Amino acid sequence: MQICSFLPSATEILYALGLGESVAGVTFECDYPPEAARKPVIVDTILRHGLSQEEIDRDVNQYSSHGESLYRVDVERLEAIRPDLIVTQELCDVCAVSSSHLAKALYRLSTKPTVLSLTPHTLNDVFTDIKRVGLATEREIPAQELVASLRQRVERIKDHAKTQAPRVACLEWLSPPFNGGHWIPEMVTLAGGIDPLGKLGEDSFRMPWQQILDADPEVVFVMPCGYDLQRAISEYHKTELPPGWEDVSAVRNGRVYALNATAYFSRPGPRLVDGLEIMHALLQEDAVIALPPQSWAKL
Numbered sequence: 001m002q003i004c005s006f007l008p009s010a011t012e013i014l015y016a017l018g019l020g021e022s023v024a025g026v027t028f029e030c031d032y033p034p035e036a037a038r039k040p041v042i043v044d045t046i047l048r049h050g051l052s053q054e055e056i057d058r059d060v061n062q063y064s065s066h067g068e069s070l071y072r073v074d075v076e077r078l079e080a081i082r083p084d085l086i087v088t089q090e091l092c093d094v095c096a097v098s099s100s101h102l103a104k105a106l107y108r109l110s111t112k113p114t115v116l117s118l119t120p121h122t123l124n125d126v127f128t129d130i131k132r133v134g135l136a137t138e139r140e141i142p143a144q145e146l147v148a149s150l151r152q153r154v155e156r157i158k159d160h161a162k163t164q165a166p167r168v169a170c171l172e173w174l175s176p177p178f179n180g181g182h183w184i185p186e187m188v189t190l191a192g193g194i195d196p197l198g199k200l201g202e203d204s205f206r207m208p209w210q211q212i213l214d215a216d217p218e219v220v221f222v223m224p225c226g227y228d229l230q231r232a233i234s235e236y237h238k239t240e241l242p243p244g245w246e247d248v249s250a251v252r253n254g255r256v257y258a259l260n261a262t263a264y265f266s267r268p269g270p271r272l273v274d275g276l277e278i279m280h281a282l283l284q285e286d287a288v289i290a291l292p293p294q295s296w297a298k299l
Contacts (some may be wrong), residue, residue, distance in 0.1 A: 001137060006043050006073075006102065009269035010087040010118065010261075012035050013130055016146055016270050024081045027071075029226070031272075032263065034222040040081070042074050042082040073105040082253045083113045085136060097102045120268040121182050121201035123190075123276075127151065129268070150273045154190065157227050157280050162192035163228055164284055167199055169217035169250070172225050172261075174239045177212060180223060183272060184265065191279040193219065209242035219283060220250040222299060232258040256299040257282055264295060 004025035011030040014023050020035060088102050107111065116136050120131045127147045133141020138272035144159040162283040168188045172182030180188075181204030188195040196215045197207065204225075222236045234256060250256050259265060264275030277289045278296055 003085045006085040006088040009267035013267040015028045017142045024114050075108050087116045089118045123183050126268045133197050153273050165285050166218035168193040170221045172204045189277050191283045193283045213244050218249045220256040223259040225266045226262050227261040258297045260295045
């Protein structure tokens with residue numbers, strides 16, 4: 001089976017199910033596992049590299065207002081691969097090619113591959129999507145086993161004693177600020193925190209800094225969508241924080257953390273459970289589980 005993945009989380013799921021050899025095309029962001037980065041790139045971004053957060057926000061709004069996609073599909077390369085299956089998403093037009101723009105690309109192909117579209121909003125949705133990928137690729141048993149192991153780890157976090165229930169602000173973007181959406185509020189709750197800004201399963205949204213100050217979070221997670229740890233640290237230090245930021249409880253008590261969002265929080269795949277374990281360790285100040293290197297840092 002020839003499979004093309006149009007989003008990084010799908011690539012991770014496919015590899016986790018032992019389908020790495022079948023993955024014939026990926027996106028420019030597919031970097032995990034490392035061997036995925038050596039696959040032909042079918043999907044690239046039209047945004048210039050090296051833009052600031054303000055510039056990215058501006059360009060995203062501009063393209064979205066005109067109904068334009070932020071991504072381009074290499075139709076010629078896709079035609080040469082002749083995929084049997086394309087895995088895409090309908091969750092976020094900023095994160096990956098939308099189904100409507102994919103349809104335009106598929107119209108130009110001589111063959112008509114099966115399209116599997118993923119739309120996860122919660123951890124349970126992610127687990128369901130893993131099973132759907134398993135069903136579409138005849139890897140049902142490995143998918144069931146993977147989901148069972150992930151659920152077991154989630155249950156272990158749920159059952160672990162919670163000594164703290166801090167108010168938590170998850171900043172998915174800094175300039176302008178956005179809260180963490182979809183599965184992020186659920187992860188905070190499972191880890192024993194309280195997210196006064198996010199809503200379970202709902203999109204992230206832009207908010208004024210004053211809303212964050214008013215919430216007075218006791219823990220702040222700096223987790224810009226799609227950024228690794230070093231870039232999250234860099235963006236935080238470059239951000240013009242509002243007057244009064246130094247009076248926020250999390251800042252006063254040294255509980256502002258940068259997170260490797262692209263690896264453990266932004267992508268709805270198996271590593272979200274690693275992200276849950278990271279959150280739990282930081283919120284409860286209890287590293288009962290060895291955390292991945294370069295996954296977090298105190299700011």
